Amino acid sequence: MDSAIDPRLTCPRTLPRRVPEDYQPPYPSYSARAATRIDQVVMSCLGVQYATEAQPEQAFEAMQHIISMFSGPDGPRHHDLSYHRDNQDHHNLMVVAYWLDPAAYARWSSSPMVADWWESDDRLQDGLGYFRETHCPRLEQFETIYGYQNDLPGIGAVMGAVTGEINEHGYWGSMRERFPLSQTDWMWPSGGLTVASGNPADGGRVVVKGHDNIAVIRSGQDWKHAAPDQQSLYLDKIQPTLVDGMNFLRDNGQAVGCYSNRFVQSIDLDGTLLGETYNVGHWSSLAALERWAETHSTHLRIFATFVKMAATLEELRLYHEVSVSDGSNQTSEYINCHPATGMMRDVCR
Amino acid sequence: MDSAIDPRLTCPRTLPRRVPEDYQPPYPSYSARAATRIDQVVMSCLGVQYATEAQPEQAFEAMQHIISMFSGPDGPRHHDLSYHRDNQDHHNLMVVAYWLDPAAYARWSSSPMVADWWESDDRLQDGLGYFRETHCPRLEQFETIYGYQNDLPGIGAVMGAVTGEINEHGYWGSMRERFPLSQTDWMWPSGGLTVASGNPADGGRVVVKGHDNIAVIRSGQDWKHAAPDQQSLYLDKIQPTLVDGMNFLRDNGQAVGCYSNRFVQSIDLDGTLLGETYNVGHWSSLAALERWAETHSTHLRIFATFVKMAATLEELRLYHEVSVSDGSNQTSEYINCHPATGMMRDVCR
Numbered sequence: 302m303d304s305a306i307d308p309r310l311t312c313p314r315t316l317p318r319r320v321p322e323d324y325q326p327p328y329p330s331y332s333a334r335a336a337t338r339i340d341q342v343v344m345s346c347l348g349v350q351y352a353t354e355a356q357p358e359q360a361f362e363a364m365q366h367i368i369s370m371f372s373g374p375d376g377p378r379h380h381d382l383s384y385h386r387d388n389q390d391h392h393n394l395m396v397v398a399y400w401l402d403p404a405a406y407a408r409w410s411s412s413p414m415v416a417d418w419w420e421s422d423d424r425l426q427d428g429l430g431y432f433r434e435t436h437c438p439r440l441e442q443f444e445t446i447y448g449y450q451n452d453l454p455g456i457g458a459v460m461g462a463v464t465g466e467i468n469e470h471g472y473w474g475s476m477r478e479r480f481p482l483s484q485t486d487w488m489w490p491s492g493g494l495t496v497a498s499g500n501p502a503d504g505g506r507v508v509v510k511g512h513d514n515i516a517v518i519r520s521g522q523d524w525k526h527a528a529p530d531q532q533s534l535y536l537d538k539i540q541p542t543l544v545d546g547m548n549f550l551r552d553n554g555q556a557v558g559c560y561s562n563r564f565v566q567s568i569d570l571d572g573t574l575l576g577e578t579y580n581v582g583h584w585s586s587l588a589a590l591e592r593w594a595e596t597h598s599t600h601l602r603i604f605a606t607f608v609k610m611a612a613t614l615e616e617l618r619l620y621h622e623v624s625v626s627d628g629s630n631q632t633s634e635y636i637n638c639h640p641a642t643g644m645m646r647d648v649c650r
Numbered sequence: 651m652d653s654a655i656d657p658r659l660t661c662p663r664t665l666p667r668r669v670p671e672d673y674q675p676p677y678p679s680y681s682a683r684a685a686t687r688i689d690q691v692v693m694s695c696l697g698v699q700y701a702t703e704a705q706p707e708q709a710f711e712a713m714q715h716i717i718s719m720f721s722g723p724d725g726p727r728h729h730d731l732s733y734h735r736d737n738q739d740h741h742n743l744m745v746v747a748y749w750l751d752p753a754a755y756a757r758w759s760s761s762p763m764v765a766d767w768w769e770s771d772d773r774l775q776d777g778l779g780y781f782r783e784t785h786c787p788r789l790e791q792f793e794t795i796y797g798y799q800n801d802l803p804g805i806g807a808v809m810g811a812v813t814g815e816i817n818e819h820g821y822w823g824s825m826r827e828r829f830p831l832s833q834t835d836w837m838w839p840s841g842g843l844t845v846a847s848g849n850p851a852d853g854g855r856v857v858v859k860g861h862d863n864i865a866v867i868r869s870g871q872d873w874k875h876a877a878p879d880q881q882s883l884y885l886d887k888i889q890p891t892l893v894d895g896m897n898f899l900r901d902n903g904q905a906v907g908c909y910s911n912r913f914v915q916s917i918d919l920d921g922t923l924l925g926e927t928y929n930v931g932h933w934s935s936l937a938a939l940e941r942w943a944e945t946h947s948t949h950l951r952i953f954a955t956f957v958k959m960a961a962t963l964e965e966l967r968l969y970h971e972v973s974v975s976d977g978s979n980q981t982s983e984y985i986n987c988h989p990a991t992g993m994m995r996d997v998c999r
Contacts, residue, residue, distance in 0.1 A: 317665060319823060321838065321937050327945055473822035473944050474668060489670065588670050595822050596676055598958035605950035 303464040305332040310441050310481035319474045326471040328612070332479065333445040333453055333622075336461025341439045343400035344456065344517070344624070345377070346581060350393050350430030350638050357392065361572055363429055364394045368570070370418070371398065375409035379458040383565035383579070384572065388551055389639045391430070394572075395565060397519070397581070399459045403437045403630070410435075425505060430638035434583075436517055436626040442488075443624030444479030446470055448615075455519055455579075456622050473595050476623055477587060488625050490514045490586040494560065494648045501640035501648065509644040511631035515560070516587040520621035521579035527616035532576070535617050539606050540578075546599030547580055554582075557597075558589030560647045583644065587625055652813040654681040654828035659790050664834045668823040675820040677961070681828065682794040682802055682971075685810025690788045692749035693805065693866070693973070694726070695930060699742050699779030699987050706741065710921055712778055713743045717919075719767070720747065724758040727808040732914035732928070733921065737900055738988045740779070743921075744914060746868070746930070748808045752786045752979075759784075768983075774854060779987035783932075785866055785975040791837075792973035793828030795819055797964075804868055804928075805971050822944050825972055826936060837974050839863045839935040843909065843997045850989035850997065858993040860980035864909070865936040869970035870928035876965035881925070884966050888955050889927075895948030896929055903931075906946075907938030909996045932993065936974055 304311070318324075347367050351360040364382065371377055377398035385393050400406040409415060418424070424431055447453055450463045457463070469478045477483045491513040499507035522543070524535050550562035560583040567577040584590040594600045607619065633644040640646065653660070667673075696716050700709040713731065720726055726747035734742050749755040758764060767773075773780055796802055799812045806812070818827045826832045840862040848856035871892070873884050896913035903911050909932040916926040933939040943949045956968065982993040989995070 319668070320941070321836075321935075324941075471945060472941065487670075586670075592669070592673075592821065596820055596957060598954045601950055601954035601957065605947045605954060608945060608950065609947035 303332075303467050305444060305446070305464065305467040305469045305479035306481045306484070307334060307440070312484055315485045316483060316487070318478055320472055324468065324472075326466075326468060327608070328471065329448075329466045330470040331447045331450050332464045332467050333447070333457035333460040334462040334464050335440065339401050339440060341403050341437055341630075342443070342456060342459070343377075343403055343406040343435060343437045344519075345398045345400075345406070345433065345435040347396040347398060348393050348430075348432040348434075348638075349395075350391050350432065350642065351428075353390050353392070355428060357572070359427070360392065360394055360429055363427075363431075364396060365570065366418070367396055370415050373409075375405045375412065377406075377409075381454070382568050382570065384568045384574065385563050385565040387563070387642070389641055391639055391642075393563070393565075394568075395563065395581075397455070399456055401459055406435070406437070424636050430642070431636040432638050432643050433632070433634045434643055435632045436511075436515070436624065437630040438624035438626045441481035442626055443622060444476065445620070445622045446476075446479065447618075447620040449618055454521055454523070454620060457620070474591070476594075477591065480623075480625075482625075488514045488516075488587050491628065493585070494644050496648050499635075501635075501645040504637045507635040507638075507645060509633040509635070509648055510628070511633060511644065512628045514586055514625040515628075515631060516584040516590050516623060516625050518582045518584070518590060518621060518623045519579055520582075521577065521619070523577040523618035524616075525576035526618075531614060531616045534610070534614065539603065539610075542599055542602045542606065546597065546603060549597065549599060550580075550582060550593070555647055557593045558585040559583070559593065560585060561643050587623070590623070651815055651817050652681075654793060654795070654813065654816040654818045655830045655833070656683060656789070659830035661833050665832060665836070667827055669821055673817065673821075675815075675817060676957070677820065678797075678815040679819045680796045680799050681813045681816050682796070682806035682809035683811040683813050684789065688750050688789060690752050690786055690979075691792070691805060691808070692726075692752055692755040692784060692786045693868075694747050694749075694755070694782065694784040696745040696747060697742050697779075697781040698744075699740050699781065699991065700777075702739050702741070704777060706921070708776070709741070709743055709778055712776075712780075713745060714919065715767070716745055719764050722758075724754045724761065726755075726758075730803070731917050731919065733917045733923065734912050734914040736912070736991070738990055740988055740991075742912070742914075743917075744912065744930075746804070748805055750808055755784070755786070773985050779991070780985040781987050781992050782981070782983045783992055784981045785860075785864070785973065786979040787973035787975045790830035791975055792971060793825065794969070794971045795825075795828065796967075796969040798967055803870055803872070803969060806969070823940070826940065829972075829974075831974075837863045837865075837936050840977065842934070843993050845997050848984075850984075850994040853986045853989075856984040856987075856994060858982040858984070858997055859977070860982060860993065861977045863935055863974045864977075864980060865933040865939050865972060865974050867931045867933070867939060867970060867972045868928055869931075870926065870968065872926040872967035873965075874925035875967075880963060880965045883959070883963065888952065888959075891948055891951045891955065895946065895952060898946065898948060899929075899931060899942070904996055906942045907934040908932070908942065909934060910992045936972070939972070
């Protein structure tokens with residue numbers, strides 16, 4: 302049985318695990334593994350926001366322009382597209398892109414093609430909102446889990462390899478214990494969100510400054526290839542509870558330490574909705590994420606249902622990736638987004 | 651805010667807590683506190699077993715005789731009565747009795763009144779089964795939790811005092827963290843159950859030898875004084891899930907490390923069923939109990955429902971007490987009980 306922790310990152314523990322040495326998980330799960338030597342990755346959420354009355358055509362063109370900038374040697378290794386409507390009745394197209402090397406991301410984002418587009422006054426005047434939330438966890442600062450070993454989504458699509466069955470899952474606290482850093486570090490947060498420039502209430506350009514150990518979770522559900530009976534089971538019996546939990550975090554997250562929660566549905570380049578959803582949640586700390594997951598009835602119900610149905614829901618592809626990062630490895634930038642967008646809502650005033 | 655751990659038993663931690671120092675529980679809970687200096691307590695489960703065809707009158711007389719032996723200075727400080735039918739279709743009356751002092755228990759159980767009755771050949775020939783399972787945890791070896799502060803049941807009825815709101819609850823792992831011993835000790839088990847004398851398959855007298863850190867949980871539900879709407883809510887929406895979980899442990903416990911699980915209903919001296927149930931579960935380790943509670947869908951559903959309804963179920967009195975004990979502080983004795991009774995089922999062969 303494999304460890305979720307890459308052997309290269311195993312070190313003498315100063316913090317114990319919660320479970321006995323002979324712990325055996327109740328069902329199989331897997332983690333992504335780096336196929337080559339990498340030290341730090343990049344996840345960037347690139348968004349286009351438009352109000353109810355605006356033209357979606359223009360927003361889709363903007364999204365397609367963002368994707369067109371991905372070509373070239375420094376572009377991301379993988380990306381996917383999604384749509385969500387937020388609780389301010391704004392529409393959001395989001396491209397989530399991954400790099401295996403922060404230097405490549407830096408070259409890409411500072412290239413004239415990208416930088417001139419982002420910094421152009423046109424962005425302030427074209428009637429759309431834009432956001433760019435990027436964080437760069439080191440390899441010891443993230444974990445992944447999948448119920449399957451093929452065609453991994455998200456960061457798993459760029460890591461290049463996958464483990465065998467891992468030991469660290471199936472108990473509360475196992476998410477933390479899959480982080481290599483958990484061997485020696487509690488990953489406590491340092492402070493709160495602050496505005497580095499701009500003013501969320503005024504629109505225009507805003508930059509939010511993060512802090513050490515903001516936790517980011519991407520948790521996905523893919524029923525595209527499930528048989529009809531499994532699709533029905535998921536959509537009728539499980540998804541409603543998931544949506545309840547996601548809406549709670551979207552609308553009440555501030556009280557539990559969730560800075561932002563976007564529950565999105567995958568789309569193709571033309572905007573057609575696909576049979577796949579995921580959330581991207583930003584949390585004040587890994588501990589805050591743990592507390593919600595362990596205590597909130599919607600998540601407990603989701604977890605209970607999954608545990609009960611894991612064997613019968615083999616064709617439902619579930620996964621998550623969770624990371625923390627240093628404050629210096631985060632950027633959260635907004636252009637003409639409503640003030641409850643992303644990290645702006647919970648900045649300290 | 652109080653700690654569940656008595657200040658007298660607080661010591662420098664060598665094992666960390668799972669939650670941050672500023673953790674705040676999501677709803678109030680309380681623990682029993684020793685009002686006087688005590689070091690070790692005694693919980694004894696005294697049972698009378700009869701087969702379907704046998705006369706319940708005789709069993710009730712035996713139970714009443716057991717209770718009659720409680721009078722006197724060395725008798726238990728508190729006891730309660732219950733009934734359950736087990737999965738061998740045997741009926742069981744059980745008296746659970748508590749002492750604040752193992753010396754008093756030793757004097758009581760070795761007194762001629764008690765010892766002569768237990769050791770009499772009449773016990774082998776009166777057509778009833780008897781069991782006596784006793785364990786004596788030291789004060790650092792048990793924890794309690796209640797949703798209320800008055801009229802505590804079980805061990806709480808003899809401890810004499812109650813805390814204010816405690817910090818250590820509302821997260822997975824908090825049960826362990828309420829044990830004073832968890833500050834420095836994982837409470838791992840030592841070995842399995844063995845037969846000290848007799849042969850379960852033959853009936854007659856059997857003594858089972860335990861091992862260090864067998865965990866015993868008593869977890870109760872009291873709806874006697876709830877308003878009718880809360881009674882209905884409990885009996886219709888929550889109890890069926892609880893019964894599913896209890897039946898799973900009764901019938902499939904061996905696979906998950908649960909030696910015995912009795913889900914019982916309180917009765918009065920005449921056998922009238924009262925609006926109160928509890929289970930007494932014996933586990934191979936605290937870790938095994940944790941794993942089941944954290945993973946099994948019935949328990950997750952119970953927990954999720956409780957968390958969701960905690961505020962609206964104020965009149966439902968929920969509690970539990972969990973202990974571990976040294977193997978030398980346990981006795982499990984049986985007379986003419988069927989071989990799946992109590993600790994007999996899972997003895998190593």
